[in-house]
Amino acid sequence: MSHVLVVYTDDEPGVLTRVASLFRRRSFNIHSLTVGPTERPGVSRMTVVVDTDEATARRAVEHLRKLVNVLEVQQLGVGRSNVIRDLALIRVSAGPLKRSEVLQLVEVFRANVVDIADDSLVIECTGSLGKIEALVDTLRPFGIIELGRTGAVAMARGTRTALKAAVAPLRTGTGAMSV
Amino acid sequence: MSHTGAQLIWESLIREGVEIVFGYPGGAILPTYDAMTEYPVRHVLVRHEQSAVHMADGYARASGRVGVVVATSGPGATNLVTGLATAMLDSTPLVAITGQVGSGLLGTDAFQEVDITGITLPVTKHNYLVTRAEDVMPAIREAFAVARSGRPGPVLVDITKDAQQSRATLDWEGAEPKRHLRHLPLPLDRSELDRALELIRSAKRPIILAGHGIQLSNARAEVLALAERADIPFALTLLGLGAVPATHPLSLGMMGMHGESWVNRAIQEADLLIALGMRFDDRVTGKLKEYAPHAKKIHIDIDASELNKLVPVDVAIAADLGDVLRALLPAVPVADRSDWLGAIREWKGDSAVRDIKNLPDDGHLYAAHVMHDLWRLTKGEAVVVTDVGQHQMWEAQYYKHDGERSLITSGGAGTMGFALPAAIGAKFARPEAEVWVVAGDGGFQMTFAELMTAVQEDIKVNIAVINNGYLGMVRQWQALFYEGRYAATPILSPDFVKLADAFGIHGQRVECRGDLAAAVESARAAKGTALIEFKVEQEDSVYPMVPAGAALHDMIRRPAPSVLAETGSDPV
Ligand SMILES: Cc1ncc(C[n+]2csc(CCOP(=O)(O)OP(=O)(O)O)c2C)c(N)n1
Ligand SMILES: [Mg+2]
Numbered sequence: 103m104s105h106v107l108v109v110y111t112d113d114e115p116g117v118l119t120r121v122a123s124l125f126r127r128r129s130f131n132i133h134s135l136t137v138g139p140t141e142r143p144g145v146s147r148m149t150v151v152v153d154t155d156e157a158t159a160r161r162a163v164e165h166l167r168k169l170v171n172v173l174e175v176q177q178l179g180v181g182r183s184n185v186i187r188d189l190a191l192i193r194v195s196a197g198p199l200k201r202s203e204v205l206q207l208v209e210v211f212r213a214n215v216v217d218i219a220d221d222s223l224v225i226e227c228t229g230s231l232g233k234i235e236a237l238v239d240t241l242r243p244f245g246i247i248e249l250g251r252t253g254a255v256a257m258a259r260g261t262r263t264a265l266k267a268a269v270a271p272l273r274t275g276t277g278a279m280s281v
Numbered sequence: 282m283s284h285t286g287a288q289l290i291w292e293s294l295i296r297e298g299v300e301i302v303f304g305y306p307g308g309a310i311l312p313t314y315d316a317m318t319e320y321p322v323r324h325v326l327v328r329h330e331q332s333a334v335h336m337a338d339g340y341a342r343a344s345g346r347v348g349v350v351v352a353t354s355g356p357g358a359t360n361l362v363t364g365l366a367t368a369m370l371d372s373t374p375l376v377a378i379t380g381q382v383g384s385g386l387l388g389t390d391a392f393q394e395v396d397i398t399g400i401t402l403p404v405t406k407h408n409y410l411v412t413r414a415e416d417v418m419p420a421i422r423e424a425f426a427v428a429r430s431g432r433p434g435p436v437l438v439d440i441t442k443d444a445q446q447s448r449a450t451l452d453w454e455g456a457e458p459k460r461h462l463r464h465l466p467l468p469l470d471r472s473e474l475d476r477a478l479e480l481i482r483s484a485k486r487p488i489i490l491a492g493h494g495i496q497l498s499n500a501r502a503e504v505l506a507l508a509e510r511a512d513i514p515f516a517l518t519l520l521g522l523g524a525v526p527a528t529h530p531l532s533l534g535m536m537g538m539h540g541e542s543w544v545n546r547a548i549q550e551a552d553l554l555i556a557l558g559m560r561f562d563d564r565v566t567g568k569l570k571e572y573a574p575h576a577k578k579i580h581i582d583i584d585a586s587e588l589n590k591l592v593p594v595d596v597a598i599a600a601d602l603g604d605v606l607r608a609l610l611p612a613v614p615v616a617d618r619s620d621w622l623g624a625i626r627e628w629k630g631d632s633a634v635r636d637i638k639n640l641p642d643d644g645h646l647y648a649a650h651v652m653h654d655l656w657r658l659t660k661g662e663a664v665v666v667t668d669v670g671q672h673q674m675w676e677a678q679y680y681k682h683d684g685e686r687s688l689i690t691s692g693g694a695g696t697m698g699f700a701l702p703a704a705i706g707a708k709f710a711r712p713e714a715e716v717w718v719v720a721g722d723g724g725f726q727m728t729f730a731e732l733m734t735a736v737q738e739d740i741k742v743n744i745a746v747i748n749n750g751y752l753g754m755v756r757q758w759q760a761l762f763y764e765g766r767y768a769a770t771p772i773l774s775p776d777f778v779k780l781a782d783a784f785g786i787h788g789q790r791v792e793c794r795g796d797l798a799a800a801v802e803s804a805r806a807a808k809g810t811a812l813i814e815f816k817v818e819q820e821d822s823v824y825p826m827v828p829a830g831a832a833l834h835d836m837i838r839r840p841a842p843s844v845l846a847e848t849g850s851d852p853v
Contacts, residue, residue, distance in 0.1 A: 112460075116398070116410075119399070119402065120402065123402050123403060157589065160589075161586060161589075161590060164585040164586035164588075165586045167463075167464045167585065167586075168406075168431075168464060168584070168586060169407075170406070170407040170427055170460050170461065170463070171460075172463070172464075173463060
């Protein structure tokens with residue numbers, strides 16, 4: 103089962119390695135991982151999709167929270183309450199005979215053609231993981247020459263932003279061990 | 282630009298209260314060593330960098346302070362790895378400072394360039410690569426904060442040579458760290474506390490599992506208050522020994538693979554486990570599926586990632602143990618559980634009869650006797666630092682630790698070679714304490730070069746080398762599970778008395794129990810470090826034992842004694 107983790111981190115060298123190393127070491131299976139800047143300078147945002155059970159996903163969250171460079175981790179379900187988007191570039195074989203058929207499918211999926219060559223097209227498609235998989239499946243019979251995907255970027259619907267909560271007052275509790 | 286980076290390292294250490302560092306110099310850290318002479322910090326020159334980490338570890342565990350290590354780049358830094366992993370697995374707060382090649386050379390495979398931040402990433406809580414003098418103080422200050430906060434652990438700060446040599450302004454206030462606060466525990470959740478209370482109230486057969494976290498959280502008084510108020514017995518993990526007193530009437534002893542059978546049985550029959558600052562290591566649970574099948578479980582640990590990791594629990598509280606218990610205690614009802622305690626006592630009587638400790642001297646020297654007698658001769662007041670193997674388990678079984686921080690051992694990593702350097706570190710931390718090393722003939726040969734460090738630094742530790750001619754613990758497994766094929770476990774040793782002599786320390790050999798007391802007394806009386814080689818039974822095994830992967834109650838019991846047991850002679 104897929105779980106989506108949104109991880110806010112310091113924008114520093116080596117942070118990606120720390121996150122990736124954690125996933126490797128604890129044998130959490132990464133389906134995709136994307137990183138990019140956020141509305142706050144100095145803060146990066148990763149979306150990690152892991153294929154695992156609920157308990158393991160929760161453990162991944164707790165392990166991520168132990169990294170000094172992690173500001174906050176949000177666990178999002180893959181359901182409708184969250185927006186999860188992936189971008190795919192698909193080079194599909196489409197000679198003169200098949201071209202109009204492919205173009206029709208592009209229309210149906212509300213994808214775009216971004217490059218045209220003699221016997222192939224490059225299609226750009228943004229959407230949920232399911233939509234992209236469906237488009238890829240539909241195009242497969244025509245012959246997919248090259249496929250590139252960004253991996254998912256996710257955001258909860260509504261007004262809450264995890265980052266604000268995380269960055270505002272730091273957590274309380276003494277937490278101070280005697281050492 | 283008031284200071285060099287090298288000076289800023291020492292300025293930071295001094296402000297963190299550091300009085301002693303353990304290290305070994307080399308080219309990339311030379312500017313820092315050069316600056317050291319201006320500062321009131323004692324430097325202990327080790328014989329191998331791994332030992333520097335173990336020393337700092339022993340120092341930290343004995344004192345509750347942060348241990349500090351200094352090493353050079355390349356091989357100096359890679360030699361730290363085993364020590365860091367050892368500290369990481371046992372939650373010891375350490376800061377290791379390594380030199381690195383100049384920042385312009387990073388990534389060029391320069392002489393003695395090793396990516397130590399990459400290598401140590403999974404065995405440190407966090408690490409830093411510092412390439413500018415102005416970043417030195419913030420990095421070191423944060424390193425100490427990270428090492429100490431939450432669940433403690435080791436932190437490494439790798440500092441390029443040019444960062445040590447160039448100058449920056451000293452700004453301590455400006456270097457105040459904040460990021461370590463990001464994931465401290467949330468305020469206590471009253472409803473979780475209430476659920477814990479409810480479980481405690483309704484339990485008939487509860488048991489406290491006491492771990493290392495009690496010491497790290499300084500929560501001994503609170504744990505004892507809980508146990509006494511609610512009349513709940515406690516079982517200890519290996520690292521929990523000493524966290525609460527062994528001779529307390531509610532203390533059952535050690536649990537797990539080499540725990541006593543009545544302790545493991547009590548856990549298997551309990552209806553409530555209250556796990557305090559422990560992490561259900563496979564060495565204490567045995568087969569998970571059959572672990573404490575009748576028990577509800579409360580787990581309190583500061584590290585949220587430990588909760589529900591292996592053992593699913595009914596109440597999980599991620600917070601400082603002392604904080605939780607202080608909040609809980611006023612509402613814990615006073616109880617009398619004499620039925621439950623009586624049942625455990627009955628199980629104990631049955632096993633205690635078989636205990637080798639109760640057997641008369643048959644002319645052979647048993648390691649169990651050595652530990653038992655050492656406990657009596659030192660009145661249980663020594664700080665004992667053990668290595669890894671059979672002797673470690675015998676020590677845990679027969680030396681009753683009452684005092685806090687009185688047993689120092691590598692539990693999570695099981696690192697052979699730990700004991701001697703860690704003991705030297707412990708002695709630096711607590712010069713007034715009597716410190717004993719208990720090591721096997723195998724492990725002692727891994728780091729005995731540190732004897733010279735003890736001599737050079739004028740440090741007195743007493744050393745018991747338990748010589749059984751084998752890598753005994755591995756031999757035991759071969760005897761039990763590999764049909765007695767002793768592949769690569771017989772091990773020769775040098776003449777330890779002559780070895781002691783070569784190092785200029787007191788050395789003695791004991792081959793029968795009758796000579797033990799006198800030897801221990803003369804070692805204690807010797808001015809400097811003293812070594813006793815105990816030539817013990819070669820093919821003796823540690824009992825009881827839960828074979829790896831078996832359920833906790835599936836123990837291999839102590840073989841019935843061939844001589845009629847003389848019980849009752851020894852009350853504890
Ligand atoms: C560095 C390291 N290497 C290997 C082991 C595996 N190991 C565990 S116990 C043991 C035997 C220890 O022998 P010795 O020091 O003589 O102690 P004994 O068991 O005989 O008391 C070994 C080899 C280890 N724990 N650590
Ligand atoms: Mg041995």
